[in-house]
Amino acid sequence: MSRIDLADRTAALESAVVAASGRLDRELLDDARAVVTRARERGGLSAEHTVVALAGATGSGKSSVLNAVAGSEIATVGVRRPTTSHAVAAVWGDGAGPLLDWLEVRRRQEMPTPADDDPGDDSGAARPRRGLARLRGRRGPAGISTGLVLLDLPDHDSVVVEHRVRAERLVERADLLVWVVDPQKYADAALHERYLRPLAGRSEVVVVVLNQADRLSDAETDAMLADLRRLVAADGLDGARVLAVSAATGRGIDQLKGLLAEAAAR
């Protein structure tokens, strides 16, 4: 993939909006203007951090997946639905404060990085932010120089309107979206029509995670993954990564961590 110059593209989109004013549909132009504004705002904030949002329906296991990736109980997992009313952030690497302010995420948990365990480095040189190295676990080498903000969102399809509004605000602002689905609701029309189809053609910023795989046999998991891949491709997201995990047993969590580390490095 070629490198995208965000500033150039934002300027080009802005010129297009100006040129099209009065000629194209007002709603389309408003959307395009909003993209220009968000891109400029995001461009002025930490490029060191990749914002990854865990999005999905209530009970799919977003909070549980956040905790499994972080390796600690950061988000509240609930039996009563819906549970998460405000987004929660797990943050690897310093300097994400203004970015989190812009995202309007107040609940933040700084994650320890291997550098924190290694006070011996007094060379004065900029210390590599190696939180991601740990996040990457056994999968890759240390020395990743970028950070990660992992967000646990309220449910996007909530019966509580505020949850939906807060979730959508963050879905629009995240750099990478991880849709967490469960074996019951992975084919839900609202998810596919309202959220995945508008992302058509942008498969590199979408990951779909089938959680609760511990409730399925291996054969059932394979069949469901195949079905989910077919649905995601039909949404225009052929090439988006689709994987099975279990927040309960830890299955697939290392693979997910690897994808997050890769996204942050990109």
Ligand SMILES: Nc1nc2c(ncn2[C@@H]2O[C@H](COP(=O)(O)OP(=O)(O)OP(=O)(O)O)[C@@H](O)[C@H]2O)c(=O)[nH]1
């Ligand atoms: N068996 C099994 N249960 C899980 C798994 N992940 C989550 N659960 C259970 O599913 C329920 C919902 O989990 P949460 O993590 O609170 O789900 P959520 O998506 O954050 O829900 P909201 O905050 O309401 O949007 C809880 O009872 C969890 O213990 C899993 O991998 N396997």
Ligand SMILES: [Mg+2]
């Ligand atoms: Mg939750």
